[in-house]
Amino acid sequence: MFRNRMPRYEILSAEAMATLDGGWRRILTEIGVEFMDERALELFRAAGQKVEDNTVFLDPEFVLAQVAKAPREFDVQARNPVNNVHIGGDAMAFAAVYGPPFVREGETRRDATMADFRNFSRLAQSFPVLDSAGGVICEPNDTPLDSRHLDMTLALLTETDKVFMGNVVSAVNARDVLAMCDIVFGSREAIEKTPATISLINCNSPLHWDDRMLESMFEYVAAGQPVILTPFLLMGAMSPVTVPAALVQQIAEALSGIALAQLIRPGAPVVFGSFLSNIDMQSGSPTFGTPESGIGLLCTGQIARRFGLPFRTGGGLTSSQVPDAQAGYEALMTMLPTFLAGANWVMHAAGWLEGGLVSGYEKFIVDTEILQMLEAEFTPLEIDEASLAFDAHQEVGHGGHFLGAAHTMERFRTCFYRPMLSSSENFERWTRGGGLDTAARAGSIYRTKLEEFSPPALDDGVRQELEEFVTRRRKELGD
Amino acid sequence: MFRNRMPRYEILSAEAMATLDGGWRRILTEIGVEFMDERALELFRAAGQKVEDNTVFLDPEFVLAQVAKAPREFDVQARNPVNNVHIGGDAMAFAAVYGPPFVREGETRRDATMADFRNFSRLAQSFPVLDSAGGVICEPNDTPLDSRHLDMTLALLTETDKVFMGNVVSAVNARDVLAMCDIVFGSREAIEKTPATISLINCNSPLHWDDRMLESMFEYVAAGQPVILTPFLLMGAMSPVTVPAALVQQIAEALSGIALAQLIRPGAPVVFGSFLSNIDMQSGSPTFGTPESGIGLLCTGQIARRFGLPFRTGGGLTSSQVPDAQAGYEALMTMLPTFLAGANWVMHAAGWLEGGLVSGYEKFIVDTEILQMLEAEFTPLEIDEASLAFDAHQEVGHGGHFLGAAHTMERFRTCFYRPMLSSSENFERWTRGGGLDTAARAGSIYRTKLEEFSPPALDDGVRQELEEFVTRRRKELGD
Numbered sequence: 009m010f011r012n013r014m015p016r017y018e019i020l021s022a023e024a025m026a027t028l029d030g031g032w033r034r035i036l037t038e039i040g041v042e043f044m045d046e047r048a049l050e051l052f053r054a055a056g057q058k059v060e061d062n063t064v065f066l067d068p069e070f071v072l073a074q075v076a077k078a079p080r081e082f083d084v085q086a087r088n089p090v091n092n093v094h095i096g097g098d099a100m101a102f103a104a105v106y107g108p109p110f111v112r113e114g115e116t117r118r119d120a121t122m123a124d125f126r127n128f129s130r131l132a133q134s135f136p137v138l139d140s141a142g143g144v145i146c147e148p149n150d151t152p153l154d155s156r157h158l159d160m161t162l163a164l165l166t167e168t169d170k171v172f173m174g175n176v177v178s179a180v181n182a183r184d185v186l187a188m189c190d191i192v193f194g195s196r197e198a199i200e201k202t203p204a205t206i207s208l209i210n211c212n213s214p215l216h217w218d219d220r221m222l223e224s225m226f227e228y229v230a231a232g233q234p235v236i237l238t239p240f241l242l243m244g245a246m247s248p249v250t251v252p253a254a255l256v257q258q259i260a261e262a263l264s265g266i267a268l269a270q271l272i273r274p275g276a277p278v279v280f281g282s283f284l285s286n287i288d289m290q291s292g293s294p295t296f297g298t299p300e301s302g303i304g305l306l307c308t309g310q311i312a313r314r315f316g317l318p319f320r321t322g323g324g325l326t327s328s329q330v331p332d333a334q335a336g337y338e339a340l341m342t343m344l345p346t347f348l349a350g351a352n353w354v355m356h357a358a359g360w361l362e363g364g365l366v367s368g369y370e371k372f373i374v375d376t377e378i379l380q381m382l383e384a385e386f387t388p389l390e391i392d393e394a395s396l397a398f399d400a401h402q403e404v405g406h407g408g409h410f411l412g413a414a415h416t417m418e419r420f421r422t423c424f425y426r427p428m429l430s431s432s433e434n435f436e437r438w439t440r441g442g443g444l445d446t447a448a449r450a451g452s453i454y455r456t457k458l459e460e461f462s463p464p465a466l467d468d469g470v471r472q473e474l475e476e477f478v479t480r481r482r483k484e485l486g487d
Numbered sequence: 488m489f490r491n492r493m494p495r496y497e498i499l500s501a502e503a504m505a506t507l508d509g510g511w512r513r514i515l516t517e518i519g520v521e522f523m524d525e526r527a528l529e530l531f532r533a534a535g536q537k538v539e540d541n542t543v544f545l546d547p548e549f550v551l552a553q554v555a556k557a558p559r560e561f562d563v564q565a566r567n568p569v570n571n572v573h574i575g576g577d578a579m580a581f582a583a584v585y586g587p588p589f590v591r592e593g594e595t596r597r598d599a600t601m602a603d604f605r606n607f608s609r610l611a612q613s614f615p616v617l618d619s620a621g622g623v624i625c626e627p628n629d630t631p632l633d634s635r636h637l638d639m640t641l642a643l644l645t646e647t648d649k650v651f652m653g654n655v656v657s658a659v660n661a662r663d664v665l666a667m668c669d670i671v672f673g674s675r676e677a678i679e680k681t682p683a684t685i686s687l688i689n690c691n692s693p694l695h696w697d698d699r700m701l702e703s704m705f706e707y708v709a710a711g712q713p714v715i716l717t718p719f720l721l722m723g724a725m726s727p728v729t730v731p732a733a734l735v736q737q738i739a740e741a742l743s744g745i746a747l748a749q750l751i752r753p754g755a756p757v758v759f760g761s762f763l764s765n766i767d768m769q770s771g772s773p774t775f776g777t778p779e780s781g782i783g784l785l786c787t788g789q790i791a792r793r794f795g796l797p798f799r800t801g802g803g804l805t806s807s808q809v810p811d812a813q814a815g816y817e818a819l820m821t822m823l824p825t826f827l828a829g830a831n832w833v834m835h836a837a838g839w840l841e842g843g844l845v846s847g848y849e850k851f852i853v854d855t856e857i858l859q860m861l862e863a864e865f866t867p868l869e870i871d872e873a874s875l876a877f878d879a880h881q882e883v884g885h886g887g888h889f890l891g892a893a894h895t896m897e898r899f900r901t902c903f904y905r906p907m908l909s910s911s912e913n914f915e916r917w918t919r920g921g922g923l924d925t926a927a928r929a930g931s932i933y934r935t936k937l938e939e940f941s942p943p944a945l946d947d948g949v950r951q952e953l954e955e956f957v958t959r960r961r962k963e964l965g966d
Contacts, residue, residue, distance in 0.1 A: 017496045017827065024870040031875040042885040063885065117914065216886035245888050248876035249895050249902035251868055256875055289899045292890070293911040299864035299904045307868075327911035333853045334909050334925040336815025341860065344823050348496070362914060374812050381820065385778035389730055389786075391503040396510040396735055397727035406521040406542065407695035409724050411771070416728050420768045423728035425778045430813050432772040432806035435596065435841060446813040 009093050009139050010100045014386045017348035018310045019303070024252075025314065031256030032263065033068040040065040041215045041264040045222035051271040066264055072315075074267035080316050082234065082277040085202045087192050088169035088464060093139050095206070095234065095279065095352050096318035102379060103140035103173065104132045105323075105359035106208065108367040109147040112330070114451060120146035120367060122159055128359060129167035130461045131372055131454060137379045138358060143173030143208065145359070146367040152487035157181040158478045161188050165474060169464035174207035174228055178220055182207070182227035184481055189233075191473045200232040203277060208355070210283070211239045211261045213246035217268075225265075229272040236320045236353060237265030238281025242294050245287050251304050254284055259311060266317070279353055280312040282321035294363050296325035297338025302345045309349030322346025323356030324375035327363050331370040331447045335361065336378075339371075343378055347386045373450035377429040384425040429453060488572050488618050489579045493865045496827035497789045498782070503731075504793065510735030511742070512547040519544040520694045520743040524701035530750040545743060551794075553746035559795050561713065561756040564681045566671050567648035567943060572618050574685070574713065574758065574831050575797035581858060582619035582652065583611045584802075584838035584846050585687065588626040591809070591840055592848040593930055599625035599846060601638055607838060608646035609940045610851055610933060616858045617837060622652030622687065624838070625846040631966035636660040637957045640667050644953060648943035653686035653707060657699055661686070661706035663960055668712075670952045679711040682756060687834070689762070690718045690740045692725040696747075704744075708751045715799045715832060716744030717760025721773050724766050730783050733763055738790060745796070758832055759791040761800040773842050775804035776817025781824045788828030801825025802835030803854035806842050810849040810926045814840065818850075822857055826865045852929035856908040863904040908932060 020028070040063040043049055049059050058065040081096030093101040105128075111120045125148045132141035141164055151159050157175035164172035165188060175181040189204040190196050198204075209225045212218045228235050239261035241247040247254040262280050269276045284304040288295050305321050312319030323346070326338035339360075346354055358375040361368035389395075400415035410416050416423075429450055431438060438444075444452075499507070519542040522528055528538050537544040560575025572580040584607075590599045604627045611620035620643055630638050636654035643651035644667060654660040668683040669675050677683075688704045691697045707714050718740035720726040726733040741759050748755045764780040766773050784800050791798030802825070805817035818839070825833055837854040840847035868874075879894035889895050895902075908929055910917060917923075923931075 015496070015498060017494070019494060019867070020870075024868070027870050027872070027875070031877070034877060035880060039880050039884070212886055214880065214883060214885060214887065214889075243889075244895060244899070244902070245890060248879040248889050248892065249898050250874045250876055252870045252874040253876035253879065253894075257880070286903050288906075288911050289903060290905075291911065293913060295903075295906075295909075295911040297909075299860050302864045303868060327909065328925065329910065329912075329914060329917050329922070330924050331812050332924040332926065333810050333812060333815035333929075336812035336817075337819045337853070337857055337860075338815075338909065340816045340819045340823070341864075344819070348827075363911065365914070374816070378816055381778050381816075385781045385820075388498070389503070389782060391499075391506050391731045393506070395729045395731040396506070397729055397732035398510070398513060400727040400732065401514060401518050401693065401736070404693060405518070406693060407691055408693065410693075410722075410727050411724060413727065415732075416723060419728050420723070423723070424765050424768060424774075426769075427767075427774075430774075430776075430806065430817065431808065432767050432770065432774040432842065433808075434772060435808060435844070438808050443808070445809050445811040446807065447811065450812075 010383050011098045012100050012347060012350045012386050013098055013388050016309060016350050017306060019306050020310050028252060028256050032259035035256060035260040036066040036068055036071060036264065039215060041261065043217045043222060044219040047226060048222055048268055051268065055271060066267065071263050071267045074270040075263055075315055075317065077270045077274050078266060078278045078317060079275065081318060083202055084171050084206050084234065085193065085204050086169060086171045087165065091139065091170040093171050098350065099352060100350065100354060101139040101352065102137065102354045102357035103142035104128060104138060104145050105356045105367050106142045107144050108365055109149060110366045111146055112361055112366045113369040117366060119149045121150045122148035125160060126163050126167055127458055128367055129163050131457055133168040133170065133464065134457045134461060135376050137376055137383065140171045140173065141168050142355060143175065154485045155482040155487040157184060158481055161185050162474060162478050165192055166466060166471065167463055172205060174205040174233065176207050176209060176221060176224040179223035179227050182224040186227065186231050188474060188477060191477060192470055196231065203233045206234045206236065209235045209237050209265060211265060213239050213241050213261060214257060215261060217265060226272060229269045229276045232273065232276065234277035234279060235269060236279040236281040237262050238283050238320065241284045243286035243300065244289055251300055254304060255307055255311065258282055258284060280315065280317040280319040282308040282319065284308065296327050296363060297341040302341055305342065305345045306349050309351060318352040320351065320353040320355060321349065322351045322354045324358060324360050324378060325356060326360065329362050331361065331368055331374055331450065335371060336374060339375055340378055343382060347382045369454050370447045370450035373429055373453045374446065377427065380428065381425055489862050490577045491579050491826060491829045491865050492577055492867050495788060495829050496785060498785050499789050507731060507735050511738035514735060514739040515545040515547055515550060515743065518694060520740065522696045522701060523698040526705060527701055527747055530747065534750060545746065550742050550746045553749040554742055554794055554796065556749045556753045557745060557757045557796060558754065560797060562681055563650050563685050563713065564672065564683050565648060565650045566644065570649040572650050577829065578831060579829065579833060580618040580831065581616065581833045581836035582621035583607060583617060583624050584835045585621045586623050587844055587846040588628060589845045590625055591845045596845060598628045600629045601627035604639060605642050605646055606937055607846055608642050610936055612647040612649065612943060613936045613940060614855050616855055616862065619650045619652065620647050621834060622654065633964045634961040634966040636663060637960055640664050641953060641957050644671055645945060645950065646942055651684060653684040653712065655686050655688060655700060655703040658702035658706050661703040665706065665710050667953060667956060670956060671949055675710065682712045685713045685715065688714045688716050688744060690744060692718050692720050692740060693736060694740060696744060705751060708748045708755045711752065711755065713756035713758060714748060715758040715760040716741045717762050717799065720763045722765035722779065723768055730779055733783060734786055734790065737761055737763060759794065759796040759798040761787040761798065763787065775806050775842060776820040781820055784821065784824045785828050788830060797831040799830060799832040799834060800828065801830045801833045803837060803839050803857060804835060805839065808841050810840065810847055810853055810929065814850055815853060818854055819857055822861060826861045848933050849926045849929035852908055852932045853925065856906065859907065860904055
């Protein structure tokens with residue numbers, strides 16, 4: 009997995025940090041956070057926090073004491089140990105898009121199916137730059153709602169051998185996912201020792217944790233599986249229209265969720281989550297890859313480090329309907345700051361299109377190329393005498409060229425990033441090749457990857473046990 | 488013009504800087520630099536430098552003493568003082584693409600004409616985010632070669648009232664440009680007091696300054712007009728294949744040119760230039776928007792600041808043949824580091840396509856949107872109590888929305904960057920509108936801008952004098 013050993017780009021002064029610090033403390037103290045789960049309220053009450061109806065008024069020092077119990081870094085195991093991930097520190101893990109009900113391939117936009125889900129899982133498996141297919145890589149709308157989590161989890165555990173994200177629709181679903189982990193990793197003990205899944209718990213911002221998310225969270229945290237506590241902030245809708253306000257709300261929400269996690273299971277692995285963009289104030293549409301989201305992202309990294317927490321943010325976000333120029337620049341407008349901030353868990357890193365409503369096949373390839381480029385860019389230079397190539401200058405002299413220099417010949421295979429998707433063909437050659445734009449070339453790449461795909465090895469017994477579990481549970485759920 | 492008040496992103500350690508420092512010194516001392524101009528050789532000889540044939544072996548301390556004579560910052564006046572630019576410090580000036588022989592509009596790629604040159608000048612004039620149309624915004628292939636500089640300079644001085652770049656094909660051309668500046672700005676004295684044009688002097692890398700560039704440079708520098716001394720480095724061809732080697736070569740070349748400028752006219756305004764990318768080692772094609780160029784760019788800023796010099800780098804560079812996803816992400820892959828580095832003079836900031844062979848109409852609009860977004864992103868946050876919007880939280884409470892909150896209503900017009908080109912329309916609305924991708928929307932924007940264009944005011948007497956000068960000189964040049 010990728011280790012980002014480049015400096016972090018930090019833009020908040022100590023004074024700004026102090027102002028933000030006052031902000032989240034005031035929100036937790038005076039406005040409080042709603043938790044729509046009796047067990048949560050009882051835990052907070054028992055810990056001495058003021059609870060009125062569903063609102064918990066949190067003492068900031070109590071919250072910080074809980075946050076301090078969370079590990080700064082932790083591992084998540086994949087069913088192929090080569091693909092284990094480390095979360096925190098300088099590690100960056102990348103997962104595919106999460107949640108879209110639609111897919112786009114070429115000119116076609118349609119409902120996502122289970123076949124698409126498998127395809128995207130296979131694509132995520134095919135590219136080493138991705139550490140995870142994520143969870144709901146698209147919504148398989150042709151499968152029954154009640155048992156869909158079984159199909160998705162089975163696909164994530166068979167089409168990939170990378171880390172995967174747990175279903176969070178209900179406690180029932182979470183328990184099923186955990187049971188499937190038990191099968192694959194041998195026992196509950198094994199996954200409590202090193203977590204085997206990581207789950208996204210979104211806040212229903214502002215300042216409200218809903219019952220479904222909380223009941224899923226209880227299951228995963230109790231089993232020692234990490235959760236990503238993520239305020240869902242589109243400025244103008246779920247938060248005020250200023251970045252500083254969104255940041256303090258984000259801190260208040262994320263820390264309140266993390267505090268609950270530590271009450272459920274002290275020392276539980278957690279991730280400070282951020283999903284922060286804004287709406288278009290004319291239309292109310294969500295917008296992505298915006299300057300405001302880029303700024304928010306940079307600040308989020310600095311803030312999470314201050315709390316000593318691994319953090320999730322970033323992705324290849326865009327509002328664009330198709331994988332065009334806008335999709336390219338907006339994806340990078342989020343992804344480059346993601347690297348500058350050193351985000352530890354990056355969802356939506358490949359395939360996000362149309363504000364997250366669409367999993368785009370071509371966009372998946374565009375994003376993968378961007379990730380590969382950024383990993384090359386964020387690898388520190390080796391600067392030593394040999395790298396200065398004085399001998400090459402002696403060889404080439406004035407006005408010559410370095411194509412055949414010994415220094416070049418020794419390094420030419422690996423000296424530069426080799427694009428997978430980008431073209432630098434001259435116009436004549438490009439035209440002879442059909443004059444294909446990036447989206448068309450991306451289409452050809454993902455089709456080839458899918459044709460070449462062979463599923464990662466899996467023990468027959470484990471596979472059978474998984475399939476039997478899915479069959480049995482599907483029946484029990486009435487599908 | 489834009490002032491970048493965000494922190495600089497610097498990635499070179501003190502140790503790395505020391506290694507690079509040894510590198511350029513060794514190149515200048517042991518390999519030297521070729522200057523294909525007798526006057527240049529004579530100036531170096533007179534200043535005590537060792538000259539053999541056309542090669543000057545430079546004492547690094549002598550070079551640094553010359554560099555120290557250059558101003559850290561200076562102004563360039565535009566014929567409309569509102570558009571004067573400052574070069575250096577936290578100022579960033581943006582100029583359009585420079586040099587392409589071809590243009591692309593929609594599906595058509597063809598030879599550039601004088602009509603295109605005027606069109607692009609008008610587009611540069613139309614967008615406040617651009618400080619200059621640049622110089623050779625495209626090559627007007629339908630005009631005679633000998634007098635083309637007159638047509639271009641006339642267009643730059645009539646279709647725009649912004650700063651413009653001087654022609655550098657020959658001393659004759661440079662003198663004509665200066666004469667036209669004398670007409671517009673009143674006298675040679677006026678432009679010697681505050682420069683009225685800025686010119687690109689490229690090194691014929693490695694380590695060779697050719698005669699044409701040098702003779703142009705002599706004219707401009709003698710007249711007190713700034714020059715941008717730019718090593719032209721495509722790693723693998725004009726420099727070794729390692730970034731550190733390219734950086735030390737870049738320092739050696741740029742400083743050697745700057746030293747010459749200071750010998751011609753001590754205190755001459757100069758810019759440390761960088762044009763640093765790499766070739767594809769399979770095909771030999773130049774590639775742009777690469778990870779290596781991004782790294783080089785960040786280092787270049789840090790290096791130029793060390794020498795106390797304003798610097799040029801960056802742009803909306805791409806190898807893509809069309810304004811597609813690759814064009815979007817590659818342009819930003821260069822332009823975001825351009826802002827992180829705080830480049831002072833940014834050429835190719837709008838319209839660059841197909842490795843600089845094409846001035847793209849649609850790409851011009853894509854780049855302009857990117858510039859506008861980045862200026863918003865690189866504007867420091869105001870973080871104070873009001874920005875925290877505590878009152879909005881009190882008003883909205885838990886699980887509500889901020890659309891109608893008083894804090895939102897007071898700020899909704901200006902709180903977020905408003906896209907000119909990017910679309911966040913929902914799929915149904917976007918489809919009803921024709922399902923136009925970014926390139927198609929960009930086409931509509933530039934056509935509207937050209938239709939709406941009216942030339943900036945210019946004194947009739949000045950215009951007549953300019954036109955008479957062009958007519959007379961064209962005759963004298965035999966066209």
